[in-house]
Each structure stands twice: as C-alpha cells, then as structure tokens.
Amino acid sequence: xxxxxxxxxxxxxxYTTKIIRFxxxxxxxxxxxxxxxxxxxxxxxxxxxxxxxxxxxxxxxLKKRFGLLPTQKPPPKY
Numbered sequence: 001x002x003x004x005x006x007x008x009x010x011x012x013x014x015y016t017t018k019i020i021r022f023x024x025x026x027x028x029x030x031x032x033x034x035x036x037x038x039x040x041x042x043x044x045x046x047x048x049x050x051x052x053x054x055x056x057x058x059x060x061x062l063k064k065r066f067g068l069l070p071t072q073k074p075p076p077k078y
Contacts, residue, residue, distance in 0.1 A: 003044040006035035015044060 005015045014035070035041055063069045 004041035005044045006037070006039055006041045008035075009037065016041065 003015060003017060005013045008014050016035075060069075064072070067073075
C-alpha cells in the first residue's frame with residue numbers, strides 16, 4: 001500500500017492510503033486512486049535514486065560554492 005496525497009479545498013495536503021475501486025465493466029475491477037473531491041491523488045514518495053546521476057558533479061560544485069555542504073556547516077547543537 002502506497003502513501004498518497006491530494007490537495008483539499010483549503011489548499012492543505014491530505015494524506016491517504018485509500019484505494020477506491022471502480023468497475024470499468026462487469027468483468028474487470030481496476031484500482032483508481034481518487035480523492036473525495038474527484039481529483040486524482042499523487043504519490044507522496046520521492047523519486048528513486050538513479051545511479052546514472054548526470055548532474056551530481058554540478059550539484060556538489062554549487063553546494064560547495066554557496067557553503068551548503070555538511071562539512072561547511074557548524075556542528076549541530078544537541
């Protein structure tokens with residue numbers, strides 16, 4: 001079961017795991033993820049990591065330039 005979310009009428013994210021079943025024909029039952037407002041839900045899980053990361057070098061250079069690397073930050077206070 002996957003965590004899903006949709007945006008309600010107030011603009012807030014509402015998380016759900018519900019799957020509403022709709023019958024497309026008498027013989028086939030298919031799962032559609034839909035909010036109570038009739039809007040399709042979106043996956044709340046991040047995209048998977050790709051080992052073929054073409055832009056990791058540029059990302060590290062930008063983090064180094066703007067001081068965002070974990071080694072450039074002061075140690076956390078516990």
